[in-house]
Amino acid sequence: MSDTKSTDKLARRGLLFILSSPSGAGKTTLSRKLLRKDEDIQLSVSATTRPPRPGEVDGKDYYFVSDAEFDRMIEEDDFYEWAHVFDHRYGTPKGAIREGLKRGQDYLFDIDWQGTQQLKQKDDQDVVTVFVLPPSLTELRRRLESRGQDTAEVIDGRMQRARDEISHWAEYDYVVVNDDMDACFAQVCEILHAERMRRKRQTGLIPFVRELMV
Numbered sequence: 001m002s003d004t005k006s007t008d009k010l011a012r013r014g015l016l017f018i019l020s021s022p023s024g025a026g027k028t029t030l031s032r033k034l035l036r037k038d039e040d041i042q043l044s045v046s047a048t049t050r051p052p053r054p055g056e057v058d059g060k061d062y063y064f065v066s067d068a069e070f071d072r073m074i075e076e077d078d079f080y081e082w083a084h085v086f087d088h089r090y091g092t093p094k095g096a097i098r099e100g101l102k103r104g105q106d107y108l109f110d111i112d113w114q115g116t117q118q119l120k121q122k123d124d125q126d127v128v129t130v131f132v133l134p135p136s137l138t139e140l141r142r143r144l145e146s147r148g149q150d151t152a153e154v155i156d157g158r159m160q161r162a163r164d165e166i167s168h169w170a171e172y173d174y175v176v177v178n179d180d181m182d183a184c185f186a187q188v189c190e191i192l193h194a195e196r197m198r199r200k201r202q203t204g205l206i207p208f209v210r211e212l213m214v
Ligand SMILES: Nc1nc2c(ncn2[C@@H]2O[C@H](COP(=O)(O)OP(=O)(O)O)[C@@H](O)[C@H]2O)c(=O)[nH]1
Pocket: 020, 021, 022, 023, 024, 028, 046, 047, 050, 081, 082, 083, 085, 090, 091, 092, 110, 111, 112, 114, 115, 116
């Protein structure tokens, strides 16, 4: 983050910052704001078999792939994790994440509870999980409708799945309610800042403290 960069003098290990929520609660909006504001975090771009929505860019929002291509990626062990969500498959490509973490690069994940569980099993110490709740189910439906990108049938399906997704709230490290976007975004930034300061992530502390003690 530009405003934390100057105080970020010590070497640290990066983290895997996961935002999950029922569809429509606001995680894509929160993610985009975070990526714009914070230069030390980058999006882990998922692959999906779902077709692009208007305005979505291949390689930026998702890698949009065919079923056959997704099968090939599974066979070649290209995924950190993958899951069926709604009627499609979504997965996190391994890419350069492991190397990036060592250099202090943080990664943002917009993934569901299934992907979160898999990532935690693979790499619990680097994972920080945040669950975003809507203020009410009425408002959740209103947001899905106002986004104006899904059919009534798709929206009904997402509302039905919302209760299931919400039932996983207690598996997350942090839970925020996205009522007012600015207030919620500020909370998400505070969580990220505090997690970066954890002693275990500050790999530069040992040589730094050693210098202080000579
Ligand atoms: N497990 C897993 N879930 C993903 C991945 N990418 C996206 N998702 C989840 O798939 C769900 C549907 O995403 P999307 O079709 O973009 O709809 P949206 O959540 O309404 O924006 C959301 O819950 C995402 O968090 C991934 O790589 N792995």
